[in-house]
Each structure stands twice: as C-alpha cells, then as structure tokens.
Amino acid sequence: MTIMKKIIVPLLSIVSLLMFGSCDKEKNQEVLGMKPVYTSTESIERIEIKADEPLNNPGRIHVYQNYLLVNDKAKGIHVYDNSNPDAPVHLSFISIPGNMDFSVRNNMLYADNITDMVIVDISQPAQPVYKNRIKTVFPTQAFPDQVGPFECVDPSKGVVISWEKAALINPGCSK
Secondary structure, eight states: OOHHHHHHHHHHHHHHHHHHHHHOOOTTOEEEEEEEEEEOHHHHTOOEEESOOOOOSEEEEEEETTEEEEEETTTEEEEEEOSSTTSOEEEEEEEOTTOOOEEEETTEEEEEETTEEEEEEOSSTTSOEEEEEETTOSOOOOSOSSSSEEEOOOGGGOEEEEEEEEEEESOEEEO
C-alpha cells in the first residue's frame, strides 16, 4: 500500500462518518427558539387611543417637552405627564400593533406600524389624534432580531407583529 492510500482511505472514512452522522438528526427534536405572533392586516391598521393600558414590555423612552413617551414593544406608546418627575402621571396609550420605534417633532409622533408609518398628533397628549398612514415605508422583517432557531413565517397565518420565545419542534429556520 502506498503512502497516499494509507492517508486517503482513513480520511475518506472520517469524512463519510461525518456526512452520514450529520444526516442522522433526531426527528421531532424540541429546541428553544422564537415563534412569530400573527395578526390580520385589518387589525394592524386599527390605531386606537386608550385611556389606560398596562405597560408590559417597555422599549424606547422619549422625552418631549414635559412628557415621557414609552414604547410598549409591538403594542404601542404610553404617554405620561412628567411635570413632576417624582410622580409621572399616565395620560394615554396609543395602540399601534407591531410598533418598535418612534420619533416626535412639532407635536407629531411618527411611528412604525409593521411596514407602514403612522402619524399621530400629540399636541393634546391626553387625547392624541391619529392623522395619517404612509404605506410600505419599512421592509417586512421575516425573522426575529435574536440569533438562533425560529419558526419560519407562514404568510397564510397573517402578518407577523412580534416574536416570542417558545419550545419549537424542528423549527426549520435559523439565523
């Protein structure tokens, strides 16, 4: 046997084992990953002003004049009177499904609503007024921000408004 054969035969054996070993993944394996939360297109476009709503998942905080605007990730924006910083007073909640980011200028709040931008007049923070929608300003995000396994998006289930941690069986997608 030549030296080449002595090297190539064991090397091919190792490569074959690795290739076939990787194909032998356990079916129905459960992993922790991200699962999309769906809603209908109609419910996404419903911007509502509410007197009160509990703050569950705080995100970005913006100070505007004497007010605090606090994003409740994927749900909307809470408006607080911050005239007394020791005791902010909740004034209103602007329900914007899928909202993750916003900005304020000249009493107008500009917020993402999945792929659209919505504009809300906050000149009277206790009674914000929905003004306009600009369609398809932002790209569709078909995957979560986190790295790892996730359930692939199924457009037949609706529009993805957020992602949640979940036990997944063969998630199919990974980032």
